[in-house]
Amino acid sequence: MALNPPNLRPDLAPAPTFDAGPRRTGQPSIGLVSLGCPKALVDSERILTRLRAEGYQISSDYQGADAVIVNTCGFLDSAKAESLEAIGEALTENGRVIVTGCLGAEPEFITGTHPSVLAVTGPHQYEQVLDAVHKAVPPAPDPFVDLLPASGIKLTPRHFSYLKISEGCNHKCKFCIIPDMRGKLQSRPAHAVLREAEKLVEAGVKELLVISQDTSAYGVDRKHDFSPWKGGDVRAHITDLARELGGLGAWVRLHYVYPYPHVRQLIPLMAEGLVLPYLDIPFQHAHPDVLRRMARPAAAARTLDEIAAWRSDCPELALRSTFIVGYPGETEAEFQTLLDWLDEAQLDRVGCFKYENVAGARSNDLPDHVPEAVKQDRWERFMEKAQAISEARLAARVGTRQEVIVDEVDEDGATCRTRFDAPEIDGNLFIDAGFESLKPGDIVTVTVDEAGEYDLWGSLG
Numbered sequence: 001m002a003l004n005p006p007n008l009r010p011d012l013a014p015a016p017t018f019d020a021g022p023r024r025t026g027q028p029s030i031g032l033v034s035l036g037c038p039k040a041l042v043d044s045e046r047i048l049t050r051l052r053a054e055g056y057q058i059s060s061d062y063q064g065a066d067a068v069i070v071n072t073c074g075f076l077d078s079a080k081a082e083s084l085e086a087i088g089e090a091l092t093e094n095g096r097v098i099v100t101g102c103l104g105a106e107p108e109f110i111t112g113t114h115p116s117v118l119a120v121t122g123p124h125q126y127e128q129v130l131d132a133v134h135k136a137v138p139p140a141p142d143p144f145v146d147l148l149p150a151s152g153i154k155l156t157p158r159h160f161s162y163l164k165i166s167e168g169c170n171h172k173c174k175f176c177i178i179p180d181m182r183g184k185l186q187s188r189p190a191h192a193v194l195r196e197a198e199k200l201v202e203a204g205v206k207e208l209l210v211i212s213q214d215t216s217a218y219g220v221d222r223k224h225d226f227s228p229w230k231g232g233d234v235r236a237h238i239t240d241l242a243r244e245l246g247g248l249g250a251w252v253r254l255h256y257v258y259p260y261p262h263v264r265q266l267i268p269l270m271a272e273g274l275v276l277p278y279l280d281i282p283f284q285h286a287h288p289d290v291l292r293r294m295a296r297p298a299a300a301a302r303t304l305d306e307i308a309a310w311r312s313d314c315p316e317l318a319l320r321s322t323f324i325v326g327y328p329g330e331t332e333a334e335f336q337t338l339l340d341w342l343d344e345a346q347l348d349r350v351g352c353f354k355y356e357n358v359a360g361a362r363s364n365d366l367p368d369h370v371p372e373a374v375k376q377d378r379w380e381r382f383m384e385k386a387q388a389i390s391e392a393r394l395a396a397r398v399g400t401r402q403e404v405i406v407d408e409v410d411e412d413g414a415t416c417r418t419r420f421d422a423p424e425i426d427g428n429l430f431i432d433a434g435f436e437s438l439k440p441g442d443i444v445t446v447t448v449d450e451a452g453e454y455d456l457w458g459s460l461g
Contacts, residue, residue, distance in 0.1 A: 028066050030051055036073030077358055091116060096137075097114075097117045098121075098136065160405075163196065175294060246269060257279050277314050278319075280321070307345055326379070328355070347389065350386040391451070403419055416429045427454040431458060
């Protein structure tokens with residue numbers, strides 16, 4: 001039984017894993033440290049794909065690399081500190097470091113602590129990163145050897161992949177500086193997203209995890225324009241995109257979905273089985289006054305009505321979200337409203353983090369900051385309630401038959417996920433008997449035998 005919840009920090013990505021492969025004589029080698037959210041992981045994959053195409057070997061350790069790229073996070077002050085620590089470790093172990101990512105939007109912050117870094121570039125500045133690598137370690141491609149699969153370099157296991165559909169965000173939440181670092185919403189053309197998804201599925205990907213800063217707003221900046229696809233046209237709108245993705249034969253999981261009214265158009269796709277019955281929605285809080293201080297939509301009551309309508313149309317829908325406790329000015333009564341809302345909403349997967357000041361965020365200047373001891377107390381009370389809800393909702397799945405995807409197999413058993421669980425951030429289903437023939441990426445049917453606080457156990461068939 002799991003004693004602790006999975007890591008639910010929204011600024012943390014899965015640890016990248018990749019096979020460095022053999023290094024030919026004279027081949028330049030680049031290492032990578034990828035911090036931050038899954039969107040940053042996609043950026044890392046793009047950078048490494050370009051480098052690999054130019055003849056660089058991708059090193060899995062510091063000592064084997066001619067230089068190291070550190071893709072940083074700047075979401076919270078604690079994440080900034082982690083990024084600085086990672087840069088320092090790379091400098092100590094290798095000495096030749098190129099910094100990119102969200103923290104790269106503040107180059108003086110980085111060079112003030114680590115003046116010896118070779119270069120600093122901001123988020124999604126692929127060309128500048130490549131220029132810095134070329135300057136530090138000139139390429140030496142061999143056109144007869146340096147061939148890439150169509151799917152490029154991936155830092156996630158082969159059977160699932162993050163699919164980034166846009167950059168930036170048009171929201172102005174007071175606690176967040178992502179729009180300052182990554183700019184306003186910039187949606188990719190629909191055909192470009194679908195072409196990438198198709199290549200990933202052809203390369204063996206079984207699950208597509210759709211990500212952005214605001215997935216529901218996809219295409220707004222493009223005025224939902226059309227682009228040619230498969231002999232017809234496809235609209236740059238999340239409903240149309242999800243429908244097309246659902247036809248590729250892989251699981252499709254939607255992350256960072258703001259609860260705009262048009263989200264209800266996605267629910268029939270989930271009921272039909274085209275898209276996984278899973279919505280990751282960043283509610284952040286439930287009290288209207290706290291939401292207003294956050295500069296977020298303050299319609300928590302109507303959100304409960306929406307949740308009820310979604311579940312009416314798709315009863316097996318799983319909902320996950322993240323929340324902030326201890327936001328400046330949060331009273332005990334406002335926090336209690338959040339707990340009561342959680343009781344009514346009955347979300348399947350819930351993450352929570354204590355409010356932190358972030359350099360440049362407008363929330364820093366709000367009055368009545370909450371003492372750390374109070375934040376900790378509220379976090380513990382929130383997580384206790386969320387855990388009880390999770391345990392009850394998982395217990396209801398005992399005895400049911402569920403489709404699961406296999407993530408890992410070792411001598412002790414198979415670690416899998418149901419359709420209701422995203423990798424790294426949600427729970428697992430474990431199979432500890434009769435698993436020997438399974439391999440990562442298999443999708444099989446299991447009977448749920450046992451439930452814990454966050455995880456399930458089951459048997460094949």
